[in-house]
Amino acid sequence: MIDVLQAITDGVLFGTTYSLIGIGFTLIFGVMHKINLSYAAASVGAAYCGLLILLAMPMAPPWAVFATAFLAGGVIGYGIYLTCFRFIPLANPLATLMSTVGMLILIDEIIVHLTAGMPRNYPAVFEGAPIEIGALVLRGDLIFVFGVSLVSMAVLLVLLYRTRLGLATRAVSQQPVAAQLCGIRVARVNALTFVLTGILGGVAGAMIGASVGVLSPLLSLPLTVKGLIVTVIGGLGSIPGAIVAGLLVGAFENLFQYFRGVTERDMYVMLLLFVFLVFRPGGIFAGRAGND
Numbered sequence: 001m002i003d004v005l006q007a008i009t010d011g012v013l014f015g016t017t018y019s020l021i022g023i024g025f026t027l028i029f030g031v032m033h034k035i036n037l038s039y040a041a042a043s044v045g046a047a048y049c050g051l052l053i054l055l056a057m058p059m060a061p062p063w064a065v066f067a068t069a070f071l072a073g074g075v076i077g078y079g080i081y082l083t084c085f086r087f088i089p090l091a092n093p094l095a096t097l098m099s100t101v102g103m104l105i106l107i108d109e110i111i112v113h114l115t116a117g118m119p120r121n122y123p124a125v126f127e128g129a130p131i132e133i134g135a136l137v138l139r140g141d142l143i144f145v146f147g148v149s150l151v152s153m154a155v156l157l158v159l160l161y162r163t164r165l166g167l168a169t170r171a172v173s174q175q176p177v178a179a180q181l182c183g184i185r186v187a188r189v190n191a192l193t194f195v196l197t198g199i200l201g202g203v204a205g206a207m208i209g210a211s212v213g214v215l216s217p218l219l220s221l222p223l224t225v226k227g228l229i230v231t232v233i234g235g236l237g238s239i240p241g242a243i244v245a246g247l248l249v250g251a252f253e254n255l256f257q258y259f260r261g262v263t264e265r266d267m268y269v270m271l272l273l274f275v276f277l278v279f280r281p282g283g284i285f286a287g288r289a290g291n292d
Contacts, residue, residue, distance in 0.1 A: 022243075049076075249272070
């Protein structure tokens with residue numbers, strides 16, 4: 001039982017990274033009603049950009065790598081908006097969807113070309129500082145990842161619900177035509193949404209690298225699938241739902257890995273998705289007010 005609780009705890013701590021990926025998908029869908037399939041690949045690309053600082057300064061501290069990844073995420077997010085959404089007619093949903101698929105492939109190919117397809121070590125923080133709570137042992141790096149992810153989500157929620165930018169974003173998500181008539185620049189709000197979600201994706205990519213210890217070009221596809229699963233389970237457009245769903249997916253994934261091994265864990269996560277699609281198709285908070 002202690003081993004099971006340990007697996008669930010580690011999964012919840014790591015699951016905050018899935019929450020960040022899910023929030024990115026959810027926020028873009030909530031504002032533009034579009035799916036950005038290149039989002040997880042951009043997160044991995046931003047994490048790789050963080051490693052570039054080590055080429056110039058091999059002794060650079062981990063925080064410099066993380067900060068570079070965060071900023072790179074915002075830049076990549078804005079680039080995706082310009083390439084895949086700004087100048088493509090939004091009335092054609094397949095055009096924007098397939099453009100993000102192309103961007104996903106492009107980002108992956110660039111990473112493979114620059115790294116020869118080889119994994120790269122990523123700096124960790126508090127790796128050798130476990131905290132014991134009774135019989136449970138909490139990894140220091142996972143606690144760091146959990147804390148940074150929670151702070152990032154809290155900052156995002158404050159921006160969305162306590163600032164003029166957040167008010168404009170919610171107005172555009174609900175009634176874009178009415179928002180434009182009120183003087184809100186819809187294109188500007190959409191661009192800022194991609195920048196914000198890009199920064200959030202950079203945080204997610206860097207935290208995944210810090211907790212796993214390595215980055216691989218092969219991360220893009222599974223992160224895309226996990227992000228979409230979190231978005232569906234949490235409910236399309238629901239940020240609180242994405243947060244809870246990320247923790248749930250992280251816990252179940254690690255639990256299945258404990259019982260069945262790493263080769264079968266994704267299969268059982270897909271089974272969890274099917275269960276929600278049958279019994280709770282609207283998401284975790286379906287039918288409750290204020291889930292947006």
